[in-house]
Amino acid sequence: MTTEIMIPEDAKSRLEELQAEIRLQTGRNVTQQVLVAHLIDKAYESRSDVIDSFRELSVPLSEDEKEAMRRDRFRSGVETDESDIDDVLYG
Structure with a gap:
């Protein structure tokens, strides 16, 4: 069973270009239906x-996102170095 789908003109043009390129390089005529099914298989x-x-x-990040991150920062007053982080992460 087949179902029609609507695709934008630019996508249809690219599909037709690919179809023509396959015909030129392989000598095989491939329908758009077969080509789309093949592309879906490759996508999987x-x-x-x-x-x-x-x-x-x-x-x-957008400027708003950067500002939100800056607002939520705070200083605990404790110096932290790499070994402190390693201890927390890896025990």
Whole structure:
């Protein structure tokens, strides 16, 4: 069973370009349906990369985020060095 999906014109153009390039380089005619299914299969091989590509980037921080971090800082009055941090983290 097939289902139609709507894709933006620029994505359709890139799909058509890829389809033509496959035909030129391999001599095989590949339908857009087969090509999209193949791309989805390949995406599942690097599924986490695909998912990560939709995450919002948090770096660099906006100026508001930087200011919020500065506001929440405080000094405990105790000097801390690397060995103190190692002790806390690793026991």
